[in-house]
Amino acid sequence: MTTSSLPVDPSPATAATARPSLGARLRGRQNQNQWFWVFVGPFVLGLVIFIYIPIIWSIYLSFFESYNTVTPTKFVGAGNYLDMLKDESFRSSLGTFIVFALFIVPTTFALSLLTAILVARTRVMQAFFRSVFFLPTACSYVVAALIWKMSIFAGVRSGAANAMLGLFGADSIPWLSLTKPPWYWLVIVSARLWLQVGFYMILFLAALQRISTTLYEAAAIDGASRWQAFRYITLPQLRPTSAAVLLLLLINAFQAFDEFYNILASFGTYPPYARPPLVYLYYVALGQGQDFGHGSAGAVILTLVIALAAVVFNRFFSFRGED
Amino acid sequence: MAIVDNSRGAKVGATARYSALILAALLFLLPFYLLLRNALMSENDLGSPKWHWLPPTWEWGNFSAIFNDPALPMTRSLLNSIAISVFQTAGVLVISGLAGYGLARIPYRWSNAVFYLITATLLIPAAVTFVPSFVLVSSLGWISTLRGLIIPGLFQALATFLFRQFFLGFPKEIEEAAFLDGLGYWGTFWRVVVPNSFGFAAAIGTITFIGSWNAFLWPLVIGRDQTTWTVQIALSTFLTAQSVNLSQLFAAALVAIAPLLLMFLFLQRWIVEGVERTGMGGD
Numbered sequence: 001m002t003t004s005s006l007p008v009d010p011s012p013a014t015a016a017t018a019r020p021s022l023g024a025r026l027r028g029r030q031n032q033n034q035w036f037w038v039f040v041g042p043f044v045l046g047l048v049i050f051i052y053i054p055i056i057w058s059i060y061l062s063f064f065e066s067y068n069t070v071t072p073t074k075f076v077g078a079g080n081y082l083d084m085l086k087d088e089s090f091r092s093s094l095g096t097f098i099v100f101a102l103f104i105v106p107t108t109f110a111l112s113l114l115t116a117i118l119v120a121r122t123r124v125m126q127a128f129f130r131s132v133f134f135l136p137t138a139c140s141y142v143v144a145a146l147i148w149k150m151s152i153f154a155g156v157r158s159g160a161a162n163a164m165l166g167l168f169g170a171d172s173i174p175w176l177s178l179t180k181p182p183w184y185w186l187v188i189v190s191a192r193l194w195l196q197v198g199f200y201m202i203l204f205l206a207a208l209q210r211i212s213t214t215l216y217e218a219a220a221i222d223g224a225s226r227w228q229a230f231r232y233i234t235l236p237q238l239r240p241t242s243a244a245v246l247l248l249l250l251i252n253a254f255q256a257f258d259e260f261y262n263i264l265a266s267f268g269t270y271p272p273y274a275r276p277p278l279v280y281l282y283y284v285a286l287g288q289g290q291d292f293g294h295g296s297a298g299a300v301i302l303t304l305v306i307a308l309a310a311v312v313f314n315r316f317f318s319f320r321g322e323d
Numbered sequence: 324m325a326i327v328d329n330s331r332g333a334k335v336g337a338t339a340r341y342s343a344l345i346l347a348a349l350l351f352l353l354p355f356y357l358l359l360r361n362a363l364m365s366e367n368d369l370g371s372p373k374w375h376w377l378p379p380t381w382e383w384g385n386f387s388a389i390f391n392d393p394a395l396p397m398t399r400s401l402l403n404s405i406a407i408s409v410f411q412t413a414g415v416l417v418i419s420g421l422a423g424y425g426l427a428r429i430p431y432r433w434s435n436a437v438f439y440l441i442t443a444t445l446l447i448p449a450a451v452t453f454v455p456s457f458v459l460v461s462s463l464g465w466i467s468t469l470r471g472l473i474i475p476g477l478f479q480a481l482a483t484f485l486f487r488q489f490f491l492g493f494p495k496e497i498e499e500a501a502f503l504d505g506l507g508y509w510g511t512f513w514r515v516v517v518p519n520s521f522g523f524a525a526a527i528g529t530i531t532f533i534g535s536w537n538a539f540l541w542p543l544v545i546g547r548d549q550t551t552w553t554v555q556i557a558l559s560t561f562l563t564a565q566s567v568n569l570s571q572l573f574a575a576a577l578v579a580i581a582p583l584l585l586m587f588l589f590l591q592r593w594i595v596e597g598v599e600r601t602g603m604g605g606d
Binding site for chain 1: 340341343344347348351352353354355357358361369370371372373374418419421422424425426429430431432434437440441444446447448451452453454455456457458459461462474475477478480483507508509512533536537539540543544555558559562563564569572573576579580583584586587591594595598599602603
């Protein structure tokens with residue numbers, strides 16, 4: 001990025017005066033450094049204050065006992081980390097994430113790819129279908145949670161799913177309060193699918209449109225079937241997009257909070273099941289106890305887990321594809 | 324996929340494809356339909372075990388009721404959401420636009436180091452930093468203030484990264500002409516570069532606005548006082564904690580997504596571009 005040929009000083013004469021004005025000094029060739037900071041400075045300052053300092057502070061806090069205070073005095077070493085790793089609830093929250101990710105990552109990936117392919121092949125009403133699948137992106141997790149919890153999967157007879165079961169003479173299912181079988185997963189996963197599929201469909205659609213039609217024409221001349229064209233042209237060409245989508249899905253699954261909280265919490269309490277890491281961390285650090293020490297240790301552990309997952313992922317799917 | 328195929332197999336395939344698409348479209352529209360229906364039902368009809376496809380009585384009064392309910396600060400939370408989203412969108416565009424341009428065009432010894440400092444934060448998921456950020460914002464005394472809700476969200480590394488990529492591809496000849504006319508970096512940026520970047524800014528801006536409007540965790544953590552609730556927090560509070568008139572809650576949810584539905588109707592082109600840019604990291 002340092003290859004710009006722009007620094008042509010249009011008015012070097014101004015620098016000759018004894019004490020040039022600020023504007024004149026900023027215009028000078030020597031003062032590109034100042035201009036750099038005029039442009040980049042505000043952002044970097046904000047980044048340092050609101051990202052770097054909190055992270056460093058949090059790492060510091062994670063080694064202290066700090067209930068309700070951000071200036072703790074009692075050093076506990078690795079104590080908070082050991083507590084968190086021993087904590088059954090924290091470990092089970094990581095387990096919850098794994099179960100959730102195993103559901104949501106492949107299904108979102110497959111459904112968004114499928115809708116993208118179907119929409120891409122459609123000429124009549126293509127814009128309509130694209131808009132319909134994309135529209136839920138406008139919806140917040142809170143609104144989706146409201147519709148899912150209080151209307152589609154409401155435990156009472158007036159809920160849409162139970163009304164449909166009623167047509168077949170089946171009993172109502174309390175979708176959210178039952179743990180055997182864990183119907184709540186259906187509620188959580190379908191809400192996230194609805195919200196996310198359109199977003200990733202757009203990414204796949206863009207990638208599909210970038211594939212040169214000459215590839216398909218050549219394949220058709222060679223007598224390739226539709227399946228062969230898909231298998232040997234479409235899929236390899238989609239590889240960079242697929243890798244990016246999978247990583248995004250994984251990171252998003254790890255950060256899941258909104259729908260779990262809004263669908264499952266009620267009257268200030270959260271059920272002991274279906275607690276992903278962030279929900280657990282939220283209750284540890286910002287619940288009644290305001291336990292910043294353990295909360296920070298948990299946040300550091302989660303960051304490391306995500307970083308590790310991203311590195312492993314990158315090993316498997318090299319981001320430099322055929323592009 | 325531009326191969327025209329009129330064989331019988333292709334026609335069967337097209338029929339199957341359209342059937343699948345129509346079925347999926349109906350499923351995708353179902354939640355919107357339920358939202359609309361519930362918002363217009365009376366509370367009694369909504370709670371009755373009998374299924375209604377359409378409201379037996381159309382309860383338009385739900386909408387005026389939510390704005391007159393003293394327990395539900397609807398007007399205030401809508402205003403908060405508007406203020407936060409507008410300031411964050413404008414702030415991100417200016418701050419990240421400037422930074423992206425500086426990184427792309429102003430030669431500086433440490434430019435690369437600064438760039439790595441910025442991109443390193445891309446690897447840290449925003450959600451895991453909420454504990455440390457909360458700690459910082461609370462020690463600044465910004466809990467339950469609009470400052471605390473807006474300012475920490477102004478520094479988006481992804482937006483800066485994307486602006487830099489975009490400006491690297493900006494035609495240099497135009498800027499050089501402006502430079503020769505004596506405009507300098509500042510003048511060139513505002514008078515020449517900005518007017519030619521509206522499309523890209525619209526893409527980043529719409530995506531930022533949507534994210535800001537729909538944000539939940541940060542407003543939940545910071546906007547503790549009722550006066551600083553966003554519309555999402557107001558809805559969530561009634562959904563998770565308080566007993567409530569359900570059809571009015573649906574009416575409130577409809578009001579809450581109305582601005583974004585309008586955006587999707589009129590600005591979809593930019594939103595789609597924004598999704599493509601942010602999703603693929605500027606590919």
